[in-house]
Amino acid sequence: MAQTAAPRTTAGHLLELIRTGQAGTRGELLSLTGLSRSTVGHRLDQLFAAGWVASAPGQLSTGGRPSVRLTFDTTHAVVLAADLDTSQAHAAVLDLAGAVLAERRGELRVADGPETVLDTLADWFTGLLDGLGAAASKVCGVGLSVPGPVEFNTGLVIRPPIMPGWDGYPIRDRMRAALAERAGTEPLLPVLLDNDANLMALGEQRADWPDCSTFMLVKVSTGIGAGVVIDGQAFRGIDGGAGDLGHIRLHDQPDARCMCGSYGCLAAVASGRAVAGQLSGLGVAAESGTDVRELLDAGQPDAVRLAREAGQRCGEVLATAVTLLNPGVLMIAGDLAETHFLTGVREVLYQRALPRSTRSLQIVTSRLGDRAALAGAAATVVEHLYAPEQADLRLAATLADQPATT
Template structure:
């Protein structure tokens, strides 16, 4: 029996992550014989998971074929749910969007209505992308609340009434079966939206950063932390719930979670919208605040900068504790006066040692970040060595000598 480090699934992992690109490199890394490597690769080529492309040799000898993970042989369905909006997409296995759609879809409408709507949208997007339901290898869902990834259920979400403990994976699989014919074995992997955005951004722009923090500021405020390339989720998915840290001097402000003084209730996009409306500048959401900022509204700029400072008060503790290399501000209030306020507070109050090598940046992927992170999570789950080997074991054995 193949050991975990010599199985076909392990070879696929080496190729997919770029640690081995040729048959010779696979032999050197694994210690396997040429014939055994060939047998493992036959399985992977037969499954359609690999492709071979021409290589080159600087010594003028016969070039070795380079082995690549075929990121077009299957697709991922992904959705990013905010408090009031939803983005849905069909992506290839490299995270490229093949078809996408954004619409108003408040999570407060409840899991049945929202997930049913997503299933319908996914079916239409598969058709738009020119692919078939059988090509779907997994579904990733970014949600605006803490998610216990072992069960795929949200845990006491502050802004998702009716979702606590709901069997999201089972419901989504059921609706996709009815609407799109997707096999029930296809995994559905919910995750926190800020976590998945952090993963997507870190992999895309800062893959070598050992400690990465993303703060998403839209209607609410949340954070995602990636340490050594992996999302840090805490005990039950609640890590990064930045918006519900209480500010000591605002006990008069009631949050949607029921508590008083939460950062999100003071400095989140919806809170700023309420303050703008109170002074005669109509706004109902973080997106509306961003529109006012883009239009040059001075009151919006002033309030956004103040909100950034309040967020910065909390982030001083975060960066001092985690010592990240990158702090990224994302969401509706990225690239606005909000970021200026964060920088002012951090550089004034955080220890110089902590800020010396800290990069404070804004989102590179924008609204695509959580979708990219959701797709990455699905791919890394589906093609992990043990999962890949289990899927290969269920396939007919390939004929020796095929592929590449």
Template sequence: MTGRAGRTGRGAGQASSGDMLELVRSGRAVTRGALQQATGLSRATVGHRLDRLFRAGWLREGAGGPAGSPLGGRPALTLEFDDSHAVVLAADLDTRHARAAVLTLTGELLAEHSGTLAVDDGPEAVLGELGRWFARLLSGTGHRAGEVCGIGLGVPGPVDSETGRVVQPPIMPGWDGYDIRGRLSRAFTEHTGAHPVPVLVDNDANLMAYGEQRAGHPDCTAFVLVKVSTGIGAGVVVHGSVYRGVDGGAGDIGHIRVGTDTLCRCGSYGCLAAVASGGAVARRLAASGVPAASGSDVRDLLAAGHPEAAALAREAGRRVGDVLATVVTLLNPGVLMIAGDLAGTPFVTGVRELLYQRALPRSTARLEVVTSRLGERAGLLGAGALVVEHLYAPERVEERLTAMGV
């Protein structure tokens, strides 16, 4: 037996409607005959379970014409996931800016807004403002708030995925342990009048990694993304799933000690982020008289070809590359992606210099070091994909169908 039905422990003849939806969504079985073969179910049982998905509006017959059946006989129509029955809201918070979007269930961007939104203002104000942004975006697309099936949010701090709460975030004062899911759900209902929907929260680097891996490197079984902006964080995707550690702390490489006496925003001395982040480079530029207050300011200076900014970015890249040598040796990824405000030629050059010098040759023999493909939208697309994968996982499909009375 193939597909998710086998991975969930259900044997032949026990696949649910949710298992069938996943087989169709993944492309592993897109006809009734192929579903019979993959699940071991009879034609009548397959038809009954598919009927639940049709009645929910989650499945449709494909417009691509007939396809051959593995069981022989007349050609069978293909089955498709119907992405028109709902939309997803997504937002990505940085320290001083945010982006929000309306997405289809297959990741198409329908509307987007970005603007100034400082996490220092605290969760009550920030999440309330996101609720207003979502209402305006929905209005602009013509979609009703009742069509929203879920909300995904990326934040610049470690997140306990079980609770959706940030845990001791170094650069998010006032957010530690706050009920982000509850507040954002209330903000959504306050500004749209719709019923509450599920809210998923994750670290921004995790969501960027998830979005980038799915979009550009779906066959890479070990993928690492390093975001270098005002702070530094990493996201790890292994076999298509985000690796978070036991409580969401995986990938927090910005607070690895690198042997300096520089004070970090987390309160410790010598953290990588204190000397090699966009914020650290901005502080050094400002000390020499160059106007810069954040990673985004450094990004603008690099784009303008500012020589001092380029030199400091390369130096920062070497420091990060030194730490990444250990990361690469430990994880042996196929792709290492550099993203964020500093992800330009000077910084990446610095990373490469130290990474290949310090890492084991065996660990880098098949390694690709690349820069972001999706850019500033990576976190939004990752957040949207996370919501869809959560809501349409086989076990949750069964729960939702039952709740709908289907």
């Protein structure tokens, strides 16, 4: 006998309706849930007591009395988020709507290992909170973006080609402990981490393309990776390996050695690091995708030619990906996004992909820039913590800790 789904009538479910904009008044909650007025009132009292919902005067109702608009209070807590690249990091404190309240960028090498990197991030986060005058108790969670494959459910980085020392390391435990040590509290904060391309895709899709059911982002930086959002959810594959575009093999590049140890990978031919290496071979000083971008901005001829050729090679692979996934939006992000690399992608992609696959396709560049991964990390934390089931558990614990009133 088939089981019926549990009714979506808890305080957490009401919060989801309010947070996602599906309901903004008590009347709309009554209509959508079928609950009694007293039950809705009781659930809302719990959400008000926790500080998760706020109210404000709305439009006049048909009876002449102003309705009360219910909103998710995005100021009652903050999220800590960090975006790690190979040699740089970007850390921020954000409100629950994803607005950046304070941020810090600086040099931080993932090759220095997880202990050094995570302890440094904890110092940065603590300094940012102090600068805002925000107590550590206001932090509801931490989101981390890393340049490697992540097994999302366990929070472990798995065999990362450019993150020596991080494979299987307990990042969540270390981050919690480092923050707790600095705040003098127990290490109870939830810490969520994901691959940088996944979080960039989520951040961009949530911000500007919320109605796009299949969204694909390709990050071209030190390496090449892709994030795919399908029906509002990041598609990660079985164990976080989805989107590893840079390690698709090119049939005619058997001598191009990749950082993963294999030969012929797209990243070994068309990434920012690869183009920098090609330029170095021509006597042009370049070590990274950032250096290539600076040369392109200056109009350096060899950089222009090689970036366009790299885009063409990426376009070959993307023609297959677009035919397979049929996305509505393909976003190119990273160091080489708004350069001749994009021209090369367009040239080959439209030649090789089926016209049916590209008929409704928009090829665009990043809207959020270097804040995309931060936005995605913050959204991941908020959507996890305030999902109905998790919200109900947290709500029960929050209300149990509040002093009884007489």
